[in-house]
Amino acid sequence: MSVPYVGISVRGARGAADLVAAVEREVKSGRIAAGCRLPPVRALEQQLGISKNTVLAAYDELVARGLLESREREGFFVSAREIIPRVAPWKEPPAARLKPPAPLPGRSTPGTLAISSVFIDADLLPRERLADCARSVLRNPGLEPFSDFQGYRPLREAIARRLQARGMDVHEGQVVTTTGSQQALDIIARSLDVRRASMESPVYPHARYLFEQHGLTLAGLPLDPFNGIDLADWEERLSTFRPGMVYAITSFQNPTGYSYTTSELVALLEMADRYGFALLEDDWGSDMLSGSEYRPSLRLLGGKNVIYVNSFTKKLLPSMRVGFLVASEDLIPSLVSAKRLSCLGHSWLSEATVAEFLDRGYYDSHLGALQKELDARYQACLAALSELMPEGVRWTTPGGGPTLWVDVPRSVDLGKLRQRCLKRNVLIEDASGAFLADRPLHGFRVSYAFAPAEKVRKGIQVIAEELWTR
Amino acid sequence: MSVPYVGISVRGARGAADLVAAVEREVKSGRIAAGCRLPPVRALEQQLGISKNTVLAAYDELVARGLLESREREGFFVSAREIIPRVAPWKEPPAARLKPPAPLPGRSTPGTLAISSVFIDADLLPRERLADCARSVLRNPGLEPFSDFQGYRPLREAIARRLQARGMDVHEGQVVTTTGSQQALDIIARSLDVRRASMESPVYPHARYLFEQHGLTLAGLPLDPFNGIDLADWEERLSTFRPGMVYAITSFQNPTGYSYTTSELVALLEMADRYGFALLEDDWGSDMLSGSEYRPSLRLLGGKNVIYVNSFTKKLLPSMRVGFLVASEDLIPSLVSAKRLSCLGHSWLSEATVAEFLDRGYYDSHLGALQKELDARYQACLAALSELMPEGVRWTTPGGGPTLWVDVPRSVDLGKLRQRCLKRNVLIEDASGAFLADRPLHGFRVSYAFAPAEKVRKGIQVIAEELWTR
Numbered sequence: 001m002s003v004p005y006v007g008i009s010v011r012g013a014r015g016a017a018d019l020v021a022a023v024e025r026e027v028k029s030g031r032i033a034a035g036c037r038l039p040p041v042r043a044l045e046q047q048l049g050i051s052k053n054t055v056l057a058a059y060d061e062l063v064a065r066g067l068l069e070s071r072e073r074e075g076f077f078v079s080a081r082e083i084i085p086r087v088a089p090w091k092e093p094p095a096a097r098l099k100p101p102a103p104l105p106g107r108s109t110p111g112t113l114a115i116s117s118v119f120i121d122a123d124l125l126p127r128e129r130l131a132d133c134a135r136s137v138l139r140n141p142g143l144e145p146f147s148d149f150q151g152y153r154p155l156r157e158a159i160a161r162r163l164q165a166r167g168m169d170v171h172e173g174q175v176v177t178t179t180g181s182q183q184a185l186d187i188i189a190r191s192l193d194v195r196r197a198s199m200e201s202p203v204y205p206h207a208r209y210l211f212e213q214h215g216l217t218l219a220g221l222p223l224d225p226f227n228g229i230d231l232a233d234w235e236e237r238l239s240t241f242r243p244g245m246v247y248a249i250t251s252f253q254n255p256t257g258y259s260y261t262t263s264e265l266v267a268l269l270e271m272a273d274r275y276g277f278a279l280l281e282d283d284w285g286s287d288m289l290s291g292s293e294y295r296p297s298l299r300l301l302g303g304k305n306v307i308y309v310n311s312f313t314k315k316l317l318p319s320m321r322v323g324f325l326v327a328s329e330d331l332i333p334s335l336v337s338a339k340r341l342s343c344l345g346h347s348w349l350s351e352a353t354v355a356e357f358l359d360r361g362y363y364d365s366h367l368g369a370l371q372k373e374l375d376a377r378y379q380a381c382l383a384a385l386s387e388l389m390p391e392g393v394r395w396t397t398p399g400g401g402p403t404l405w406v407d408v409p410r411s412v413d414l415g416k417l418r419q420r421c422l423k424r425n426v427l428i429e430d431a432s433g434a435f436l437a438d439r440p441l442h443g444f445r446v447s448y449a450f451a452p453a454e455k456v457r458k459g460i461q462v463i464a465e466e467l468w469t470r
Numbered sequence: 471m472s473v474p475y476v477g478i479s480v481r482g483a484r485g486a487a488d489l490v491a492a493v494e495r496e497v498k499s500g501r502i503a504a505g506c507r508l509p510p511v512r513a514l515e516q517q518l519g520i521s522k523n524t525v526l527a528a529y530d531e532l533v534a535r536g537l538l539e540s541r542e543r544e545g546f547f548v549s550a551r552e553i554i555p556r557v558a559p560w561k562e563p564p565a566a567r568l569k570p571p572a573p574l575p576g577r578s579t580p581g582t583l584a585i586s587s588v589f590i591d592a593d594l595l596p597r598e599r600l601a602d603c604a605r606s607v608l609r610n611p612g613l614e615p616f617s618d619f620q621g622y623r624p625l626r627e628a629i630a631r632r633l634q635a636r637g638m639d640v641h642e643g644q645v646v647t648t649t650g651s652q653q654a655l656d657i658i659a660r661s662l663d664v665r666r667a668s669m670e671s672p673v674y675p676h677a678r679y680l681f682e683q684h685g686l687t688l689a690g691l692p693l694d695p696f697n698g699i700d701l702a703d704w705e706e707r708l709s710t711f712r713p714g715m716v717y718a719i720t721s722f723q724n725p726t727g728y729s730y731t732t733s734e735l736v737a738l739l740e741m742a743d744r745y746g747f748a749l750l751e752d753d754w755g756s757d758m759l760s761g762s763e764y765r766p767s768l769r770l771l772g773g774k775n776v777i778y779v780n781s782f783t784k785k786l787l788p789s790m791r792v793g794f795l796v797a798s799e800d801l802i803p804s805l806v807s808a809k810r811l812s813c814l815g816h817s818w819l820s821e822a823t824v825a826e827f828l829d830r831g832y833y834d835s836h837l838g839a840l841q842k843e844l845d846a847r848y849q850a851c852l853a854a855l856s857e858l859m860p861e862g863v864r865w866t867t868p869g870g871g872p873t874l875w876v877d878v879p880r881s882v883d884l885g886k887l888r889q890r891c892l893k894r895n896v897l898i899e900d901a902s903g904a905f906l907a908d909r910p911l912h913g914f915r916v917s918y919a920f921a922p923a924e925k926v927r928k929g930i931q932v933i934a935e936e937l938w939t940r
Contacts, residue, residue, distance in 0.1 A: 064599070065831035066838075089639075089773025093742035093749045095798060096715060096777055098661040101807030107619075122615035129534070131608045134819065138601045145592035147789045149577075169559075179649065179813035186812045190683060191568040210811045213660060215685065245566060272563035279563045303559025307566055319617045319818035328565060337571030341680045342656045343649035347817035348789035349604065361535035368536075 005037040005075065013048055019058035020065075027067050027078055034080035038068060102209040108427045115421075115459040116429035117450040118254060118314065118402055124373055124449075125317050126357075126366050133356035134349065144352070147345030150336050151177025151324065155355035159324050162358070168300050168308075170326055176335050177324045177351055179343070181284055181311035182206060184325040185247075188280060188307060189214045191331075191338045194244020198237070198277075202434035202441060204254040207247060207282070209433070219243065220436030225258035225396045225405060231267050238275050245278045250298055252285030252401025255434050255445040259285075259398065262296055269302045279306045285401040287315055287367055288374065304328040312354055314402065315367065321347075322354045374402070380453035381446065381460070388457075388464040395446070402449030408467065410442050417466055418444075426462045475507040475545065483518055489528035490535075497537050497548055504550035508538060572679040578897045585891075585929040586899035587920040588724060588784065590872055594843055594919075595787050596827075596836050603826035604819065614822070617815030620806050621647025621794065625825035629794050632828070638770050638778075640796055646805050647794045647821055649813070651754055651781035652676060654795040655717075658750060658777060659684040661801075661808040664714020668707070668747075672904035672911060674724040677717060677752070679903070689713065690906030695728035695866045695875060701737050708745050715748045720768055722755030722871025725904050725915045729755075729868065732766055739772045749776045755871040757785050757837055758844065774798040782824055784872065785837065791817075792824045844872070844919055847926065851918035854927040858934040865916070872919030878937060880912050887936055888914075896932045 008026050013019040026032050039047070041055045048055075059076050062068040069079040108114035150156065156172040163170040178184040189211050197211055201220025211218055219241045221234050238246070248268065250260045260268075272279050281298040287310075299308040304327075311323030327335055339345070357363060378399075385395050385406070392409045408414075418428045428444045435441075448456050478496050483489040496502050509517070511525045518525075529546050532538040539549040578584035620626065626642040633640040648654040659681050667681055671690025681688055689711045691704050708716070718738065720730045730738075742749050751768040757780075769778040774797075781793030797805055809815070827833060848869075855865050855876070862879045878884075888898045898914045905911075916933075918926050 064835050066835040067831060090736060090771040091739040091743060092773045093739055093775050094746050095775045096658075096748035096750070096801060097663045098801055098804040099663045101803045102811060104807060104810055107616075119616075125615060127613045127615070131613050134608055134613075135605060138604055143597045143601050143604075143787060144789050145595060145597070145787055146577075146589075147791065179816065182811070183813040188566075193567045193569045206811060206814075213808075213811055266560060269561040269563055273561060276564050278566035280566070301560040303562045305563050305565045317613060317615055319614050319815075321617065321813070321815065321817045331566060331568055333571045334568040337574060338683075340574055341572060341652070341676060341683055342812065343653040343791070344676075345789075345791065346649065347791045347820040349819055349823070350817040353819070361537060363536075365534050365536040 005039050005043070006032055008032065008039060014050065016054050016058040016061065019044075019048075019050075019055065020061050023058070023062055024065070024067060032078050034078050036078045037074070038076040038078070040075055099213075102213070103433055104206065104209070105429050112422070112425045112427045113455060113459045114427050114429075114450060115447060115456070115463070116403070116427070116431075116445040117447045118445070119318060120314055120370070120374075120402055120449045121451060122317075124370055125315075126362065127317060129362050129366070130317055130320065130353060130357060133360070133362075134353040137349070137352040137356050144348045147348045147351070149340050149345050150332070151175065151346065152348060152351035152355055154359065155322070155351045156324075158355055158358035162363075163326065166297075166300070168297075169304065173329060174304070174326050174332065175324055176327070176332065176339060177322065177346060178339070179321045179323065179346060180313045180318075181282065181309045181323040182210075183342070184309040184311070184323050185210055185282070187335055187338045187342060188309070188325065189216065190342070191334050192216070192245060194278075196241060196243045197245045197247060198241060198243040199247040199436070200249065200253060201436040201438050202255050202431060203247075203436065204249060204282070205433035208436065211247070218436055220438050221246070222438040222440045223253065223256060223258060224440040225253070225256035226394065226407070228261065229264050231264065234268075235271055238271055238277065242275060243277050245280055246272065247280045247282065248298065249282040249284065251283060252288060252398050252403075254284065255403065255405060255431055256441070257396040257398030257401055257404045259400075262301075265296060265298055265301050269298065272302070281306055281308050283308060283310045284314070286310075288371065288401045299326065307331070315370065316354065316357065316363075320350050320354055322350055371400075374400075374449055377448040377453045377456065381448035381456055384457040384460045385446075388461055390464065390467050393467065403445045403447045405441065405443055406446050406463075407441050407443035412442070412467065414442065414444070417463070420466045421462055424462045424466075426459045428463070475509050475513070476502055478502065478509060484520065486524050486528040486531065489514075489518075489520075489525065490531050493528070493532055494535070494537060502548050504548050506548045507544070508546040508548070510545055569683075572683070573903055574676065574679070575899050582892070582895045582897045583925060583929045584897050584899075584920060585917060585926070585933070586873070586897070586901075586915040587917045588872055588915070589788060590784055590840070590844075590919045591921060592787075594840055596832065597787060599832055599836070600787055600790065600823060600827060603830070603832075604823040607819070607822040607826050614818045617818045617821070619810050619815050620802070621645065621816065622818060622821035622825055624829070625792070625821045626794075628825055628828040632833075633796065636767075636770070638767075639774065644774070644796050644799060644802065645794055646797070646802065646809060647792065647816060648809070649791045649793065649816060650783045650788075651752065651779045651793040652680075653812070654779040654781070654793050655680055655752070657805055657808045657812060658779070658795065659686065660812070661804050662686070662715060664748075666711060666713045667715045667717060668711060668713040669717040669906070670719065670723060671906040671908050672725050672901060673717075673906065674719060674752070675903035678906065681717070688906055690908050691716070692908040692910045693723065693726060693728060694910040695723070695726035696864065696877070698731070699734050701734065704738075705741055708741055708747065712745060713747050715750055716742065717750045717752065718768065719752040719754065721753060721765060722758065722868050722873075724754065725873065725875060725901055726911070727866040727868030727871055727874045729765065729870075732771075735766060735768055735771055739768065742772070751776055751778050753778060753780045754784070756780075758841065758871045769796065777801070785840065786824065786827065786833075790820050790824055792820055841870075844870075847918040847923045850923035851916070851926055851930070854930045855916075858931050860934065860938050863937065873915045873917045875911065875913055876916050876933075877911050877913035882912070882937065884912065884914070887933070890936045891932055894932045894936075896929045898933070
């Protein structure tokens with residue numbers, strides 16, 4: 001006990017946390033040098049009038065943080081951490097040659113209205129309930145050390161139950177969880193043993209670039225949401241191009257907002273049979289149906305051979321990154337192997353949190369409340385469009401999902417319109433990446449879900465004014 | 471208030487949680503049918519002797535869980551959820567054609583000792599401190615709605631600071647977070663605009679399969695950990711094959727446990743310069759250095775053009791799935807674009823939890839304690855090998871990392887040895903996927919980190935006995 005100790009300025013510290021913060025401040029500022037001994041527990045006990053256990057708890061925490069070292073029978077010391085100076089490189093090797101980045105849209109800057117966003121207003125999302133669920137899984141069962149390669153089993157079970165309730169014959173062994181539906185598409189695209197695929201044009205550009213990055217040759221199936229699918233045209237294209245797979249966004253198609261009719265779904269299944277292509281259904285939108293409306297899906301009508309992709313991303317909280325795919329048992333080993341090669345497995349904490357959220361039954365209640373608000377915003381958006389848009393502008397009426405498509409006369413220069421609107425802090429997303437060859441449309445996505453109705457109205461007003469003055 | 475209500479069996483419920491559980495049980499068992507009214511709040515208040523607010527809190531939670539509906543001026547009712555019967559498929563389309571799964575090893579079954587595991591005993595990992603950090607970020611700042619595409623900025627900053635302390639010139643803008651280092655490799659492999667790559671043989675098989683899946687042609691650089699790198703042989707191979715990139719695991723190489731010497735690192739940098747290939751360094755092991763030992767890396771000696779990959783996966787908790795890559799600014803747009811196409815972004819909660827863990831300074835303290843235990847296990851493993859292994863068996867002495875390589879005489883049939891050991895509940899991982907063409911070795915990985923020393927000793931004893939009796 002003969003080692004001298006330094007005085008530290010921790011006046012007013014009442015609990016262990018105060019004491020930890022005070023010592024950390026002193027050490028990091030350099031006012032107490034490495035190797036110095038801290039006051040003995042008893043000294044602080046008297047000085048601050050707090051209990052011995054509180055002081056000890058604070059010192060233990062500081063040891064865990066690496067700021068102090070405990071030496072037997074000597075006390076607590078400021079630890080000496082070696083800092084290695086930065087070294088100049090010895091010999092620079094050549095830089096790696098990478099492919100250029102895909103032309104993906106950036107995030108909007110603060111103060112700008114991202115009028116084309118497919119995301120839902122974060123104020124409508126259940127952040128507190130999700131945090132509750134996370135706290136609950138941290139207590140019970142506590143952090144699991146390993147992730148299941150295929151996905152956390154209770155989550156896969158909860159997903160299967162939800163799909164069963166929609167009439168699909170699905171069990172947990174057919175479900176693979178993914179980092180949002182984007183990774184579901186990635187895992188499928190990288191596993192495919194086919195060279196050609198078809199998809200709607202316009203289509204979700206991230207899917208298009210993804211399939212292209214994996215070396216597939218793509219052909220578009222023109223989708224005019226104002227007139228429905230031209231099945232004869234699609235059949236001619238599919239019978240000529242002979243894709244190995246067709247990717248279809250069947251509900252609230254991104255970016256048009258179009259939903260396939262039952263007879264279009266059936267016709268696509270018949271063509272799949274006739275021309276021997278597999279089907280990949282992206283069902284991102286069907287949880288955003290208004291009220292109790294019921295809509296079939298390719299997976300429902302076509303059974304287990306249809307690969308099905310969906311996600312909780314938009315509806316729960318994008319940062320949770322929980323999506324999934326469903327495929328027949330035969331395909332699961334290849335898909336899980338592809339998932340393992342791409343990332344081994346996912347954040348257990350995210351998956352367990354979403355599983356808890358589903359298990360408590362929060363999801364349907366949340367969707368119900370969310371949809372009520374989205375319906376009101378949708379009606380307000382339609383009213384604003386009717387009132388403000390000039391002649392010749394038309395828009396889709398999806399009746400669900402977060403966005404609709406606004407189509408403008410071909411004489412409008414979309415690039416200039418975007419620039420003029422951006423100057424007025426309204427960001428219209430460039431949709432040109434969504435089109436494969438054919439361009440049945442000339443316009444952009446408008447969201448009614450990302451911002452309150454009055455903000456969306458103001459955005460529409462800006463666009464309308466810039467359209468008038470072109 | 472005239473609607474009749476059902477009696478429910480909630481005897482003994484003292485708090486809101488009890489009441490929620492009791493009503494949930496009654497509803498899910500079907501004992502209370504949809505549409506039934508629950509007892510009025512006042513009735514339960516009197517029946518159970520708990521406060522009105524407690525009953526209301528329980529009813530509100532049950533509404534959030536979708537089990538009850540609240541009807542104004544009428545009370546709480548069991549909600550009627552429509553269950554759609556499962557539908558038989560209308561028309562089955564063809565199944566998708568997928569590539570066969572890569573021959574990845576499975577997970578060991580309970581009761582089996584995974585003697586080749588590269589993972590660290592979960593009992594040595596800071597599960598409680600990580601849970602603390604997760605709870606802390608759930609409170610403050612609370613769940614963020616969106617993930618940063620490049621990775622949570624405070625985490626990227628903490629990573630950059632750690633690398634700076636090791637002498638590397640790195641800033642947060644050069645860091646991209648990933649789902650473990652596996653996804654870092656995936657993002658790099660899918661971005662590469664080169665056709666050929668070289669890597670050590672044997673090598674981490676997941677990396678080999680990954681590069682192959684992305685269409686790269688690979689050539690091996692034979693690595694004999696007992697004799698070091700044959701630089702003349704490597705130079706001949708590299709000057710002939712002319713890869714666009716060389717992938718190197720420079721510390722505690724997986725699976726051999728070999729660490730490059732400084733002169734080998736320098737020689738590789740010189741060859742990169744001479745033959746124009748880029749370098750990808752997988753530094754998974756250097757956080758598992760014993761004591762205060764210091765070891766340079768390719769990134770340190772070669773500067774920013776060396777792409778660098780590392781992870782917290784093994785050292786913190788595999789299920790957190792937090793890894794990262796570091797590359798020069800020029801390459802970041804392509805790499806972030808590839809990350810967005812593969813998964814958009816990561817679980818914010820996992821990233822923020824690890825950032826908090828680093829920020830509190832827990833990581834170095836944890837590594838210090840971990841390494842002390844691993845050193846003891848390593849010594850015990852070496853002692854067991856010396857004592858038990860028959861003549862002609864040799865092993866590497868990595869001095870760090872979780873595993874070493876045991877090499878047996880060529881006359882040993884490794885497949886049969888694996889089978890005989892598995893019958894005795896010792897799982898030796900098949901290393902054949904680790905070799906590209908050349909096979910400088912004949913053996914398998916032995917872990918001293920995955921299980922306590924006495925278990926590892928028993929596993930070694932089983933292997934030794936099966937080797938004796940061949």
